[in-house]
Amino acid sequence: MSSLRAALAEHGYVIQRQVLSAEELEALRGAAARTTARARAGNWPDIRTVGKQFPPWPKPVAGAPPDEGIWGVQGLLHPELGADADIFAASYFNDKVMDVAKALLTYDIRNEDEDGGEKVDECTDDDLVLELYNMLVRPQTDFELEWHRDDVPRTATAEEEAAKLGIPPPEGDGDANGASSKKAKRKAKRYWNTQWNLPLYPDDSLIVIPGSHIRVRTPAERATAPCEPDMPGQLVVHLGAGDVVFYDNNILHRGVYRANKERMSLHGSVGHAGGGRFRATNVLQHGIGGWVDRCDFSALAKGPGGDRIRRRAEDMRARLVKLGRESGDVGYSLAG
Numbered sequence: 001m002s003s004l005r006a007a008l009a010e011h012g013y014v015i016q017r018q019v020l021s022a023e024e025l026e027a028l029r030g031a032a033a034r035t036t037a038r039a040r041a042g043n044w045p046d047i048r049t050v051g052k053q054f055p056p057w058p059k060p061v062a063g064a065p066p067d068e069g070i071w072g073v074q075g076l077l078h079p080e081l082g083a084d085a086d087i088f089a090a091s092y093f094n095d096k097v098m099d100v101a102k103a104l105l106t107y108d109i110r111n112e113d114e115d116g117g118e119k120v121d122e123c124t125d126d127d128l129v130l131e132l133y134n135m136l137v138r139p140q141t142d143f144e145l146e147w148h149r150d151d152v153p154r155t156a157t158a159e160e161e162a163a164k165l166g167i168p169p170p171e172g173d174g175d176a177n178g179a180s181s182k183k184a185k186r187k188a189k190r191y192w193n194t195q196w197n198l199p200l201y202p203d204d205s206l207i208v209i210p211g212s213h214i215r216v217r218t219p220a221e222r223a224t225a226p227c228e229p230d231m232p233g234q235l236v237v238h239l240g241a242g243d244v245v246f247y248d249n250n251i252l253h254r255g256v257y258r259a260n261k262e263r264m265s266l267h268g269s270v271g272h273a274g275g276g277r278f279r280a281t282n283v284l285q286h287g288i289g290g291w292v293d294r295c296d297f298s299a300l301a302k303g304p305g306g307d308r309i310r311r312r313a314e315d316m317r318a319r320l321v322k323l324g325r326e327s328g329d330v331g332y333s334l335a336g
Helices: 002-011 022-040 082-091 095-105 158-165 218-225 273-284 298-302 306-327
Strands: 012-016 047-049 072-073 107-111 117-121 128-137 193-199 206-208 244-247 252-256 265-273
Touching: 002 095, 002 244, 012 095, 012 306, 022 072, 022 082, 022 128, 072 117, 072 306, 082 265, 082 298, 095 128, 095 193, 095 244, 095 265, 128 306, 218 265, 218 306, 265 273, 273 306, 298 306
Parallel strands: none
Antiparallel strands: 012 244, 047 072, 072 128, 107 117, 128 265, 193 244, 193 265, 206 252
């Protein structure tokens, strides 16, 4: 599992192939199709509308299809989705997903005082916090997201950007590669969350700039058009149905959604209890605090992992509820 952390540290993303069985994929496609149809018809309040990249998104009039169309459905664990929420929950709390998440949230600490050995602050089930589970879907008209980092506004200065990324501030605005002229050894980044895309159909919508999670933007990146189609160094992430990509949410990335290509990609995140209020805005801005205490995870006891998975889910939910009570009004991370 340390190889996963090394890949994330270097590139800002890591791919795992085929984490779903054929039976799981079939069940999820059914749940996803029903949920998407419900949202398109205006019968689900928590949606992402075409033309708006960040929350809050407008609520549809009940029973009236959103005029703008949708590119996402929020709240896959919401109890009002009934049996479909149980299907989504089984994929969120799945060992194949959570084991990778725990590996990425484990922190490798170089111990300089003990012959260059290594300490490991291992992430276990007792550290996990339930966060978000949404779905990114095919819009009815083509739609593109701007280049962005999830928790750093485009207007941030180089110093502000470095602080958000947890890296040393650059001298000036950094060099042509976004790197500081200071050559000090880079400390391993501590992750308090990880997020993923798990497509139910082949997906090439996510575009990233590998390595950009550990540097400020270059002058060229700052000056580029928001939806620049050919950013230097960009990489299109190609995923098959049932693959999953975990990525640093502050890697430079964007999404390109085509109306003629099916898309139903589960978009999740999980946190580490040590992150506390650091994660509050990113998570609670999506409204999950208003309903998560009503989730019933008892059906998980009937699936793979049985009661152990049910307990994991309920404990993760309890940590999120605690975070919500301690955080109060958190506002929004970005605008637009």
